[in-house]
Amino acid sequence: MPLSKPTILVVEDETAIRQMLRFALEHAGMRVIEAAHVKMARRYLQETALPDLILLDWMLPSISGIDFAKELKRHRHTQNIPIILLTAKALEDDKVTGLEAGADDYMVKPFSPRELLARINAVLRRGPIKQPDGTIHVGELLVNVDAQRASFAGQEIKLGPLEYRLLAFFVTHQDRAYTRDDLLSLVWGVSAYLDQRTVDVHIRRLRKVLKPYGLDGMVQTIHGLGYRFSVKQDKPL
Ligand code: CA
Numbered sequence: 001m002p003l004s005k006p007t008i009l010v011v012e013d014e015t016a017i018r019q020m021l022r023f024a025l026e027h028a029g030m031r032v033i034e035a036a037h038v039k040m041a042r043r044y045l046q047e048t049a050l051p052d053l054i055l056l057d058w059m060l061p062s063i064s065g066i067d068f069a070k071e072l073k074r075h076r077h078t079q080n081i082p083i084i085l086l087t088a089k090a091l092e093d094d095k096v097t098g099l100e101a102g103a104d105d106y107m108v109k110p111f112s113p114r115e116l117l118a119r120i121n122a123v124l125r126r127g128p129i130k131q132p133d134g135t136i137h138v139g140e141l142l143v144n145v146d147a148q149r150a151s152f153a154g155q156e157i158k159l160g161p162l163e164y165r166l167l168a169f170f171v172t173h174q175d176r177a178y179t180r181d182d183l184l185s186l187v188w189g190v191s192a193y194l195d196q197r198t199v200d201v202h203i204r205r206l207r208k209v210l211k212p213y214g215l216d217g218m219v220q221t222i223h224g225l226g227y228r229f230s231v232k233q234d235k236p237l
Contacts, residue, residue, distance in 0.1 A: 006124055007031040009051040013060050024113035028058045038063040058087040073102035073223045082123045096185045122175050137173045143171045152213040163206045170229030179226040
């Protein structure tokens with residue numbers, strides 16, 4: 001968490017939900033900026049200091065939250081602001097669509113303010129996710145998403161292309177569990193004709209590469225569900 005009050009931009013067209021969010025977030029010591037639609041949010045982002053996080057409703061008038069998320073991720077100025085998507089859609093496909101659009105996390109309505117705060121804090125704890133040079137820092141592990149390289153304590157980690165993609169996905173989506181199907185869609189980009197065991201094979205390879213650096217424990221198996229990447233190595237879900 002940043003030392004100063006984190007600023008959360010809430011983009012939501014329903015007044016009642018916006019007010020509920022303002023109440024819950026301010027109560028938790030956050031600063032809230034409200035935008036009822038994308039135009040208002042754009043104006044704020046152009047004219048004011050960038051927020052620490054954006055809560056973005058999926059269903060908005062004229063421009064959807066998904067399209068706005070894509071727009072934000074396209075622009076250098078705004079691409080590093082974490083986004084949590086608020087959605088009434090709970091289907092697996094929608095979750096994937098949201099994450100593919102660049103959202104860091106998603107909340108399915110109706111949700112409890114308490115759960116939302118936990119997610120917001122989890123995203124904020126990741127700190128400045130991507131440095132301007134494209135590097136993501138996880139302690140001494142550096143993953144450069146632009147150059148597709150990874151290193152630990154200055155030493156280059158040699159990864160196969162799929163292991164690299166898995167690692168890059170994990171460091172940008174920490175502390176969440178993903179099923180094998182999620183990973184096939186989000187990392188491989190296909191799911192129809194690949195066996196779920198493909199995921200296990202590459203997870204094993206990734207752990208093997210990370211093991212000499214003592215990082216293999218970050219790639220965690222969630223029994224009956226899938227996998228999760230976390231620096232908290234000992235905390236079961
Ligand atoms: Ca809405």
